[in-house]
Amino acid sequence: MIRPLSRTALVLDIVGAALLFVILTPFSIVFYGPGAGNVANPVASAGAIAVSSLLMFGGVAIGRLAPALALAGAWAGAIVQMLAGFGPLPIDLAILMTLYATAAWGSRVVLWWGFGSALVGALVAALYMVFVGGVTAGATSGWDQLTTGTLLLVLSILALGFAWVCGLLWRVVLRARATRAAQLQAESLAAEEQERVRIARDMHDIVAHSLAVVIAQADGARYAAASQPEMAGEALTTIAQTARGALSDVRLLLTQLRHRQGDGPQPTLADLETLFAQVRQAGIEPRITVDPTPPGEPPGAIQLAVYRILQEALTNAIRHGDGAVDVHLAWQPDRVDLQVRNTVGATGPGAGSAQGGGGHGVIGMRERAQLVGGSLQAERQGTQFVVQASLPIGEPA
Template identity: 80%
Template sequence: MIRSLSRTALTLDIVGAALLFIVFTPISVVFYAPNPSELAAPAVAALVVSSILLFGGVSIGRLSPALALMAAWAGAILQMLAGFGPLPVDVAILMVLYATSAWGSRTVLWWGFGSVIVGGFIATIYIVVVNGLVLNAASGWNAISTGTLLLILSILALGFAWVCGLLWRVVLRARRTRSAQLQAESLAAEEQERVRIARDMHDVVAHSLAVVIAQADGARYAAAVKPEMATEALVTIAQTARGALSDVRLLLTQLRHRQGDGPQPTLADLETLFAQVRQAGIEPRITVDPTPPGEPPGAIQLAVYRILQEALTNSIRHGDGAVDVHLAWLPDRVEIQVRNTVASGPSQPSGGHGLIGMRERAQLVGGSLQAEREGAQFVVRAVLPIGEGA
């Protein structure tokens, strides 16, 4: 019954309705009788009260269209009971009908439409019976045609205000729909950004930490037997940590600006990646057949690097020291396969952040990825489209 409306809007509506009352009420008295002294005091009082009801409905048209419609009906009925025909103050009825279709609920909307039809008939009958407009016509045919025309004009006048409000209702709904769409798109973009941050943090940090942990474990056992191996392990740990720190700084730079502002890993960085894996005690057996027919797109190179990085990181964590890497650069796609034997103990996890990140990397470039255990081995397979132009 009562809509949410700001205090400023309600104040403007009340002030506007009051100004209209001050302007149209005296005009209506003068318009009805050029000599106001001929009007009886009760008739003038009834007109004033009717005008108050009508413009009172206008003042709360946006706040409560239902109450505004009731006030308009009460004012119109009082005006007819007082013997007044159509007056300038009746413009308030049009404004209330506009409010019912623009801001009213579905029920109030159709009550407003019903008021258009019923009000048109009542206004026509009132003019015919009380004012005697049609009865004064020269013939019965003229009376019928004049009454019909009057009915059509009354419904059109009232209906025009209702239709205008309905059009504004459609505009408001379109705005709300657009606002909701923009909000949903904003939320989706934020969610994608959170996923990207999580994926990049995992890709950048997890691999380096896996190498550092493997080297630290090896150095602890080798320190008592071969101190020089422990020293080499510490050197590798320092180099890997510095590289990880550089990658994290680069990632933070990208997060402050845009993804891709800084340099991204390419196929030329794969040898460095394989060297880090070897330093962690894993000797990858690498096969590239066929070789790239040209320079693959940067997005494909980044996806290949990140997928291999995560797959090799998993082999360091869960493998037994052997991993096979196969790359097939076909004219329209690149096929990736990483196969490592799972060490004895807990089985290879199948739903961690790393596997999710690999699948997302493949999906971002229109490809697909599968990671599953086959007997004693864990296999990662990915197919990434590169197009004929690559």
């Protein structure tokens, strides 16, 4: 019955209805009241018009707040007007405004009540004007009365129906706006979620790899400090270099997030040798095979995906592996096939994560492949953990 409506909108509706009441009610009394209707007393005639106008424009004042009550007020005012013996008056503009409100802001039930009121009201108005209002008083035959009554019915339906249809069109506009706003909100939420996923993926790729190298070097330095102090110094140097590189990457990522700048410099195939050197310093010797070699300069997105996938796969090898790592890259004319194999313990953490297929690293690698239209599988095969990816590269630059 009552719709949510802002105080400002309600005040505007009340003020507008009051102004129309003040303007149209005296106009109706002065030009239509004297000698009209079945009320002989002019004061009673004016009072009937005033009461009818008050009911109708009272409904207009709450048309957006309570369309059902507004429709009831319009019917009550029309009934008082007909009982007083008046035909169409300027105050009947309120009826058209109420029908508009029922179609524009009413519930589904009120919407169809408004439609029915337009049809029934048109029929009642035509019959009233024919048999009570004296419109066909000069008709000489029943055929003339029928023709006049039919014309009045058509005109009433057109007038009342036009108001209802206008409200229905505005209802469609409001619904389209709401749908568009919901769509924009959903797109905004989806974009925010994608951004969070991208941030998590980048942070994982940067921090996890660097920490894995740092941990491996720190463990090695601790054991070598007693017997080979010079190796401990080299390990500490590697730790410092790796930490500085990770800090630089994190600062770049945070700068992009803070200022919403474009993508900064991203790793390319030229940075793979640096990545392999970090893995060697961590105590893992990668055996690298590139066959066939890239036919040209692959797209930047493919180079980034290859780098990040290799970075995560080698990080897993450092954390869970116990030997060398085999890396194979095959640059085909339309795709690049990537495979990383490393041995894992039968009960080590690498085995559990491989079997379950879980972990943020595997998820991140799979997302990297999917972002460029490729696919990735990471699974345990016997004593080895195997990462296989196929990325489409299209036409090389």
